[in-house]
Amino acid sequence: MKKMSVTLLSAAILSALSLSANACTGLIVGKGASADGSIMIARNEDFGINNWNKYLTYRPAQENEAGDWTLGNGLVVPMPAKFYGYSAIPDWDANTVDGQGKFYEERGINEYNVAISATTSAEVNDKAQAADPLIDDGIIEAVIPTLILPQVKTAKEGVELLGKYIEQYGAGEGNSLYIADVNEAWLVEIGSGHHWIAVKVPDDSYAMIANGLRVHGVDLASQDVLHSTGLMAFVEKNELLDKPDTTSFNFAKAFGVTGDVYNIDREWLGQSMLSASSEQPTRQDQYPLFMQPDQKISVQDVANVLGATYKGTQLEENGERPMRVERQLESHIIQLRKDMPQELQGLIWQSFGVLPESVLVPLYSSLQDYPTPYQTGSDTYSDQSAYWQFRSLTALAAAAPDKYLPMLKATWDKEETKLYKQVSSLDMTLKSLYQSDKQAALNMASDYSYGQLQRTLSMATEIRYKMMTDLTKSTEKKYSEEEFKKIMSL
Template sequence: MRRFRILAVALIAALTLSTASAFACTAVYVGKDVSTDGSTILARSEDQGTGAYNKMFVVVDRVENVPGRTIDDVNGFSYKLPATTYKYTMVPDYSDAGDGTYAGACTNEYGLSITATVSAYVKPEIEEVDPYVEGSLREAALTGIIAATCKTAKDGVKLLADIIETSGSEEGNVIMLADQNEAWIFEVYSGHLWAAQKMPTDKIAVFGNQFMIETVDPSDTENFMHHKDLFTTADKNGWTQKVDGKVHLALTFAAPREDYSNMRTWMGHRLLAPSTVGEYKTETMYPLFYNPDKKVSALDAMDVLRNRYEGTKYDGALPENKGLRFIGVERQSQIHVIQVKENYPAEISALQWLAFGNAEHSVFLPNFSGINDTYSAYKVDGERPNYDGAYWKFKRICALAEQNRSFYGQGVRDYWNLYEESLYKDMQKAEKQMITLYAKDPKAAKDYITKLHMDIAKKACFDADYLYNELLYFVMDRNGRKLDRIGGPFVASMAIRDAAHIKGYSVKWTAKDKPITLTKGSTVYSIIPGDLEYKIAKNGATTTEKMSEAPRVEKGITYLPLDFVSGL
């Protein structure tokens, strides 16, 4: 994530286990040959220096033949736009944050997706030779520039290269770009030096705030691009490091590995390819690309970005690890997982999953690129809490859940995990409808995915409000009491029709004095609101069981405890 220049010198010195800088992100890449559905996946967490930081989600419309426009950054940098610019989505900061737009992640009408950036740091001697340029290109502006003006990932690489070589960069960054044909990683080392590599379709990558490109062959112009003086500058200044006779860019340019970032890189490898990584070592140069042990889904990428080193000696649940920098840090503001699909029409070629707040206790909601507008809650602006806004609705749940992860947070995680899994299945059906519609009428397809976005976002915001109220009551009721003496942890409730949809049951309620029935095949559950007991009829036999909490009706909606729903 972002790097404020006033902290630039102090930042590198601060990158330790206990005194790490707040400005950081984690990225995930999955090649289309090793994803479960054949999509290329770009994913990243946007981590802030503060726990509360409003983000929005908006559509920027296409502009036809209007010359003289620019994209301007608060540091004085200005980029002159062509007369025609493209439609794209972005995830910007609130408008008066004071440090630029920070579009975060973009998908445009030509099928180009960009996530920017993961801040990264070079050896001090490199910045001395080619210092960062004040008032030049920053993360705050670059994503929007590419999305507005480029049609392919390679176009984006070339444009970035041109801007950096002519105007300079104010910071070190790692950017990922993908279209329906290929994906690229772009590393900005210093004021003008850069390199980019085509990402292999049969590999994955997870990395923290560190440069990652390894050995390269400068003659391989199909898979590698770089500043024309990259290698000669390194040679001239004695920086060049080689492995097996090839220049290793990470060894040549990157600051020494340290736990703050390298542990996240290792953990991603451990999660997705445990067979090829051992115990963590600070100085190890973990590879950028490697084979996963099994194919990786978008849901897997989401789980990587909420991980807190569970199951290792660095587990965030252990008190001795309180000072570690985890992947699933509480300071996340927005987290995205973008699936770029070959079989989609180009202008709706990406399915972006977007979570606001902290991935650990929030939910990833799907949005097909090409939507005409975004739900009103995504456009609520401002620095201070406004609970009409999507960011604040989800963030406040996170803030409560993380007061006690086992007692409050687990129930929230269970609820959203079930919610996400259901949406993931629903989108597999929705994409077929979208493609069929597009073949007949592209406008109808875009209207369909826009309405789908609106319906999903509206419902998720409603459900988030209900979940928050449930959790808040639970926390207040136990405030000042010893949690280990007053019953079990928080269990969320789910609307009965949602539960039935997720688990494949039909719902029927004939009258107020009759039970509600859930039916699937020969199995029938009979449930009475307010009654702990329920009946199960299966294959001619009927038994009576009890729920952990009685179903209740609020505003005409019957809610069931999630532990019951999970067991259906």
């Protein structure tokens, strides 16, 4: 998760938020572990505060002139000859940081169906940091989608390009991120200024990620593992592991902090939801990197994990930091579907605000234009902003959470169930139409997504009106009949 821009907050506020501004939760699902054969990468984008608007946007393909490319955090790299088109969800204030508004773009799919979700922030341990310090103007969450999505045609190419940049320019943060295409998904982790590792997620498995580095038990020589040059030698030289083993390498322990309940409680919770039969104990130092689910995982299952709390579990009384937090800005579940026509293989289920009190709307990759409310507003409430319409529901619910939170979840769960069914049916129509009229199929998909953004926003606004009316009514004083008659006669 992001760190705030110094241009917007004072150093004092930044200091106060430094412990809470790094937090997201993510999930990667292999194609053999999913209910419909799609690859999924998903994440909650959480922040240190509740008020932070996000915009939907599409970056069209473009040709570039040779020269330097300066990104929002000061990183400077050679300008690529061209950019591929891609979708993104930047911060509302991105233009104040970067002239083109490309800052904290967080997730997207490019025209070659390469998808990125970046990042779940991760702590780097003191020993690794001392041996290979992080670089302030290096690779950070805020620029990763912007840097990689417009340049690559496959997920593996994206991993390799990111690794090249890290080794050449350095990294500014410890991070986990996810890169996928229709064939494979990779979990990438950055552990120090210049060292990284990436592991391909097995087709029959999923990976649950909180805010700690997760990669362990991997063979550095495997074709499913990529890593920085000289990684093993660096770990041995600086004694980052007691007994480093190239065939069962523990990147998380070498570079990160394991056993932190802030992270492992969520790892346990997610794995207990998807693989309950494993009956794992709580608060292990490290949980399995990959697990097979008890049942094939659907989009709804992923949403349930991303919206989970510890209620009804062994950690109900003392669980640290659940998936659902009120400082959640948006959530996304990206599907890569190999059985769909090329331009429709990518599908993003997108919500705004706190996931259980919001709705995941299906956005086909053909969609390149968005309703104005999804590109409007700031960190101050606005009736015109889609983010604020959804986020305000959670804020209003805080007045009577036992009453309103279940109502909101039930309302949106019902709506999402309809959307899941609609998309399943629409996919079949689109496949058939694509064979006879490609452009008509793409237009149909785009129009559907655009319409659902409008319709669900109208629903959120109507729900807000009803909640405000109900809350106002609930504050009425109970008068006697005589008092009421007197008041009404005045």
